[in-house]
Amino acid sequence: MLDGNDPPFWRTKTLEQMGREEWEALCDGCGRCCLVKLEDEDTAEIYLTRLSCGMLDVRTCRCKDYPNRFLKMPDCLEIDIARARELSWLPKTCAYRIVGEGGDLPWWHPLVSGTPETVHQAGISVRSFAMSERRVKQENYWKYIIPDLPEEAERARPAAE
Template structure:
């Protein structure tokens, strides 16, 4: 006897980042989470008394300001001694990661925002949402003294731009 009942279509597979811990991601999945904004490549200052983080518009010496990317990503830790590598253990705890950082969001159980390239399918969406550092970087760290860096403290790297707030981030299920 033939079963005439239609089988329901397969549900679409959820994106790889939903419902998983960062430690479960492959190297390629991990790297694809970076939206290429460049905010983590800006110099940050920490108040020794309060622990408060102050963002600056001063770029790391390896920052390619035209591409908003590290000019020597593979060797960055050797060339910049205080360059901290993100990993699944520290991504959710680092206070200096911008609130828009995909590693931080996923570590906290949040979804990626609408402008993230993995969601939008377009690298330009990071610039359109005002997340990228393109056109906003001051000098590179080798071009200013430590005393001058404090003159470059800015708030924007620690904030979510209005254009990026179109769709509120939702908790993953």
């Protein structure tokens, strides 16, 4: 949470200048990058589904075993600086994308609000619609394709208290 003294690291550093702890803190915990994606073999177009990686706890939008995710899920993709800059499916609300493009974090980001709950309250997280891929046969994944995720909340302001 902002305390009003020195500017926060995401305003003074590029993605390349951030340490590992800062990089990890930049993740807002929305779970959007953990959604199963399907690629059209003919067009290479990527489609998001409402299915999440089997390692994602949909209630908290956090990995069930983050330190061992690559061992347990070989297709898990680490979001590093290069990928943050090149992956077209990263949402506009992704802090890596926002900061990488020179923007500031929105009000609902936990580093700004001081609580991980605001990402859910703003409707940014997948908590309200995702379900584990483990509940669906792979040949049926296409039935769970969703249109683009809403981005409106990135500009929305919190309700007056």
